[in-house]
Amino acid sequence: MNCRAVRKHFVDLLDVACDTQEHEALMAHLHTCPQCTNEFAAMKRAMEGVRPKHRIGASPALMENVLKEVMESAALMDTPARTGRRTRLWLPIFAAPLAAALLLAASFGYWLIQSGGYKPLSAFNVLGRAAHAMQGLQSVHIEAQMRTIPGDNFELILLDQDMVPIELWRGFGEPPQWRVETSGRVVVCDGNTSLLWIKESNVASEAPPTAGHIGWLAPLMDVEHILDSELQLAEEQGSTVTVQEVIGPDGAPELLVSVEALAQGDYTNDWMLNKSISDSDNLRVYRLDAETLWLKGLQVYVHTDKIDVLVFETDNIEYNAEFPDTLFALELPDDVSWLDSQRRTDVPAEARNLTPEETARVFLEACSREDWDTVQVFYPVTPIPELFKKHLGGMQLVSLGTPFQSGQFPGWFVPYEIRLKNGEVKKHNLTVRNDNAAGIYQVDGGI
Amino acid sequence: MSSATFAERVAVEPEVTPSAGQDRWEGAWPRTREEFSRFVDVFQDRLVWFAFRKLGNRSEAEEAVQEVFLRAYRHQDARGNVARVSSYLYRMASNACNDVLRKRGRAALTLDLSKAENIADPRAQAGEHVAALDELKRIETLLARLPRRQAEAVRLRILDELSFAEIAEVLGCSLGTAKSRFRHGLSKLQALLELEREN
Numbered sequence: 001m002n003c004r005a006v007r008k009h010f011v012d013l014l015d016v017a018c019d020t021q022e023h024e025a026l027m028a029h030l031h032t033c034p035q036c037t038n039e040f041a042a043m044k045r046a047m048e049g050v051r052p053k054h055r056i057g058a059s060p061a062l063m064e065n066v067l068k069e070v071m072e073s074a075a076l077m078d079t080p081a082r083t084g085r086r087t088r089l090w091l092p093i094f095a096a097p098l099a100a101a102l103l104l105a106a107s108f109g110y111w112l113i114q115s116g117g118y119k120p121l122s123a124f125n126v127l128g129r130a131a132h133a134m135q136g137l138q139s140v141h142i143e144a145q146m147r148t149i150p151g152d153n154f155e156l157i158l159l160d161q162d163m164v165p166i167e168l169w170r171g172f173g174e175p176p177q178w179r180v181e182t183s184g185r186v187v188v189c190d191g192n193t194s195l196l197w198i199k200e201s202n203v204a205s206e207a208p209p210t211a212g213h214i215g216w217l218a219p220l221m222d223v224e225h226i227l228d229s230e231l232q233l234a235e236e237q238g239s240t241v242t243v244q245e246v247i248g249p250d251g252a253p254e255l256l257v258s259v260e261a262l263a264q265g266d267y268t269n270d271w272m273l274n275k276s277i278s279d280s281d282n283l284r285v286y287r288l289d290a291e292t293l294w295l296k297g298l299q300v301y302v303h304t305d306k307i308d309v310l311v312f313e314t315d316n317i318e319y320n321a322e323f324p325d326t327l328f329a330l331e332l333p334d335d336v337s338w339l340d341s342q343r344r345t346d347v348p349a350e351a352r353n354l355t356p357e358e359t360a361r362v363f364l365e366a367c368s369r370e371d372w373d374t375v376q377v378f379y380p381v382t383p384i385p386e387l388f389k390k391h392l393g394g395m396q397l398v399s400l401g402t403p404f405q406s407g408q409f410p411g412w413f414v415p416y417e418i419r420l421k422n423g424e425v426k427k428h429n430l431t432v433r434n435d436n437a438a439g440i441y442q443v444d445g446g447i
Numbered sequence: 448m449s450s451a452t453f454a455e456r457v458a459v460e461p462e463v464t465p466s467a468g469q470d471r472w473e474g475a476w477p478r479t480r481e482e483f484s485r486f487v488d489v490f491q492d493r494l495v496w497f498a499f500r501k502l503g504n505r506s507e508a509e510e511a512v513q514e515v516f517l518r519a520y521r522h523q524d525a526r527g528n529v530a531r532v533s534s535y536l537y538r539m540a541s542n543a544c545n546d547v548l549r550k551r552g553r554a555a556l557t558l559d560l561s562k563a564e565n566i567a568d569p570r571a572q573a574g575e576h577v578a579a580l581d582e583l584k585r586i587e588t589l590l591a592r593l594p595r596r597q598a599e600a601v602r603l604r605i606l607d608e609l610s611f612a613e614i615a616e617v618l619g620c621s622l623g624t625a626k627s628r629f630r631h632g633l634s635k636l637q638a639l640l641e642l643e644r645e646n
């Protein structure tokens with residue numbers, strides 16, 4: 001080896017373990033070449049120059065705390081369906097050696113790869129068994145946690161938020177009824193009408209059951225068709241499905257159905273990336289009882305550049321419980337405000353043909369003047385909630401940015417900066433869309 | 448007979464990482480309680496040090512690392528296919544530290560060591576803590592003068608004692624790029640250290 005070749009490999013000699021085949025040759029050269037020796041020694045001195053002599057290590061309490069939590073988890077895994085505590089049910093950590101890993105490419109023609117003596121299953125087999133097993137289903141009650149803001153829409157996930165409790169009830173009569181609730185928002189469908197109430201702002205909306213009030217949770221509550229939906233998505237959107245047969249924490253065999261899905265929108269502007277399940281690359285892991293194929297749990301992880309973030313996790317699923325008659329009805333406060341964007345068509349002529357940016361400007365300037373009649377044209381809530389007036393009334397519009405689109409949202413985002421009455425400066429993106437009865441851009445969020 | 452002096456021969460010995468004698472985790476993601484226990488044992492000191500140098504506070508570092516281990520345990524099922532456990536774990540730890548920094552409301556995601564005393568951990572042994580912080584402050588002052596990516600490669604190799612293969616995975620780049628960033632960073636560091644000595 002000549003000097004040039006040796007110097008190219010200096011960095012290999014600085015790796016944690018240098019066991020390359022060239023090692024001997026490199027060292028032999030170094031021991032005979034003062035120039036290379038000096039150069040390499042200088043590199044090592046530089047490393048020593050920033051190598052810490054004092055290091056902080058873990059305290060004994062760390063191991064103790066971790067193992068204590070793990071033991072607690074293990075105890076919970078042995079105890080099905082406790083109320084009031086999160087049960088992490090589907091970690092086949094102690095059962096793994098018994099598990100037969102059956103991998104499936106999701107595409108319809110593939111078979112599960114057999115191992116451990118299990119019969120191969122196709123996705124269709126699984127689906128067929130599940131559909132059969134779900135017959136006779138009367139109701140389901142799901143307790144879960146979701147990483148979101150309690151009062152915001154049920155599509156929204158925010159990776160830096162804490163998990164918040166969410167509950168879902170569904171009756172499988174004809175017509176089907178459901179209720180979805182967090183501490184800040186509730187949607188009730190009595191079979192004919194879907195009624196949404198946002199608790200803090202005291203705004204309600206009434207719409208047909210298909211209006212999308214419950215977002216991506218709709219197919220989750222459709223528990224007898226989850227696999228059907230997922231396999232259809234696999235075909236339409238290129239997601240992949242993997243099925244593993246494992247031994248569950250209670251010793252019963254389970255099927256883990258894992259769906260790897262890709263974000264579905266255009267993220268040239270990535271504002272919406274990772275803000276909903278379908279706006280993220282995500283992993284959905286369903287647990288099914290291997291005998292009945294009833295859904296036992298779901299975890300959803302969003303893949304980020306660095307780690308996977310758990311954004312949804314079921315705590316408990318109860319089937320065929322009897323629900324009180326009042327569950328699918330909602331008594332609203334007398335002073336509730338109503339969102340009626342899908343009914344109102346009587347808008348002033350000057351409101352028509354405005355661009356997203358013009359809409360944002362007119363709307364925010366109207367807030368600034370406390371001209372609530374104009375505000376109501378673009379924010380069709382009657383009456384305008386007091387909380388809204390208190391928050392935005394009298395504020396100053398500092399600037400507007402260039403509108404953009406992101407992800408699957410059908411409207412536009414208009415960046416704005418305002419100064420509130422209390423002096424606080426707020427920067428956000430106003431969302432406007434025109435797929436409403438009036439056909440004009442109206443404010444949909446970002447306030 | 449070699450023409451190099453004894454001192455030179457010592458200097459040119461290949462790198463011996465101080466923690467080289469310690470256990471390293473070569474296996475897959477732990478699947479049993481026993482494996483998990485060893486997994487914690489192998490990684491706890493390294494991850495706490497990694498988190499400490501990012502956060503400047505021992506109890507916050509331990510809390511972040513505890514959360515990383517618990518996530519690793521709870522969601523091991525989703526990580527069954529992780530190719531290199533150690534680098535994946537460092538990425539989890541890095542993210543956990545970023546969460547802590549975000550909660551502190553800092554705009555930057557790296558530690559401003561000039562403020563570290565303000566967040567010093569009262570439970571930590573004062574001498575150990577202060578010495579480590581002082582030394583880190585000096586090192587970070589030097590590394591702050593390198594291009595960001597080169598500095599991070601140098602930190603991961605020298606401060607965290609990761610291999611170049613691990614560094615490549617933590618940084619999400621190729622092995623060649625990781626080595627190149629380190630080499631260029633080290634070269635600049637040499638110049639800075641010489642300048643420091645001259646002054």
